Amino acid sequence: MVGRKRKSRKKKKPRAAPILLAVLAVVLLTAGLGVWAVLAPFGPAQETFVEVPNGSSTARIGQLLEQAGVIRTQYAFELVRFWKRGTLRAGEYRFDRPAQVAEIYARIARGDVFTKTVTFPEGSTLFDVAARLEQAGLGPRKTFLDAAAQQTGLVADLDPGATSLEGYLFPDTYHFARKATPEQICATMVRRFRAVAAQLGLEEHVHNVVTLASLVERETALDSERPVVASVFENRLTKNMPLMTDPAVIYGLQREGRWRGTIYKSDLAYDTAYNTYLHKGLPPGPIANPGAKSLRAAIDPAHTNYLYFVAAGANPQGHSIFSADLKQQNQNVAGYRHAIKRAGGR
Numbered sequence: 001m002v003g004r005k006r007k008s009r010k011k012k013k014p015r016a017a018p019i020l021l022a023v024l025a026v027v028l029l030t031a032g033l034g035v036w037a038v039l040a041p042f043g044p045a046q047e048t049f050v051e052v053p054n055g056s057s058t059a060r061i062g063q064l065l066e067q068a069g070v071i072r073t074q075y076a077f078e079l080v081r082f083w084k085r086g087t088l089r090a091g092e093y094r095f096d097r098p099a100q101v102a103e104i105y106a107r108i109a110r111g112d113v114f115t116k117t118v119t120f121p122e123g124s125t126l127f128d129v130a131a132r133l134e135q136a137g138l139g140p141r142k143t144f145l146d147a148a149a150q151q152t153g154l155v156a157d158l159d160p161g162a163t164s165l166e167g168y169l170f171p172d173t174y175h176f177a178r179k180a181t182p183e184q185i186c187a188t189m190v191r192r193f194r195a196v197a198a199q200l201g202l203e204e205h206v207h208n209v210v211t212l213a214s215l216v217e218r219e220t221a222l223d224s225e226r227p228v229v230a231s232v233f234e235n236r237l238t239k240n241m242p243l244m245t246d247p248a249v250i251y252g253l254q255r256e257g258r259w260r261g262t263i264y265k266s267d268l269a270y271d272t273a274y275n276t277y278l279h280k281g282l283p284p285g286p287i288a289n290p291g292a293k294s295l296r297a298a299i300d301p302a303h304t305n306y307l308y309f310v311a312a313g314a315n316p317q318g319h320s321i322f323s324a325d326l327k328q329q330n331q332n333v334a335g336y337r338h339a340i341k342r343a344g345g346r
Contacts, residue, residue: 041098044068045097047094050070053090058077058078077105084106088109089110091113115177116138117136118136119172120171120189122171122217122291123214123289123294124289125287126166133182151183155190159206163285166289168286168289169190169193170289171291210290210298211286212233213290214294219320223293229309230297231302233245234301235305237281242278243280246263250263251287252270252274255272305324308332309323321336
């Protein structure tokens, strides 16, 4: 029997190992790139703003950040989102240095939006508020003044006859968005006024109370004197005496662009609706934006028989001097002038 030649079988080299190695290399490379993209700081060297609209998805936020040059790739942001979870908050964000994606994510998760901080002291007028907003880069002075005159609907239920928001822009420290409009700023400040008014129980005669409080605010900076100053004005109103308060005269001059920085005798004779030397009763409206303590003093004045006072701001001793009759007032004024001369004034 003739034997058949057996065909020799060549051993096949295993091909799975190289493939696995290649896949592993790709995975490691991808993971390495992912770690690098997440951990290596990246971002602009100069001020850059990114606006995150309401309802933006993680992918959309990542795209916005990548387009602005804040992160290398949106996928790194999505990776951190998968790891960190949490809620991302809308708003405008400011970036001015390279940072890790995790830091960028954390800022958006906690709502670290960019704002401009502006402080309005108690007794600030509309003109003061407008000037500070312009200085902070929040729009031209005139634009805000126009808005404050047009937005009286914000206080129509409190003061139906209001011709501006003077008195209702509560003095405080605010954090406004960089693109906040004058209307939004007005609404925010009036909302703060309403909150304080509610705390104080201010519900009736709002126009008169706020107007009186604005006079008190401009006449003294001493908390202990506010209720007493309010009592002087109330007593004079009761006796139908003119209030004769310089800050109101000054405000009237400011409204007409006639204020020269110092009050002169001729100013006291110049007729504006706010000249409380020429017109009895309260001025037509608030002359400034009073704080909570002046509002409280106007709501509940002290019980005194005082009709006159030398204002704290004018007295070298740093406090107001009150009197119940004109004779004592004249003596107080003479004493004040003498003290001024001794202090080196005119």
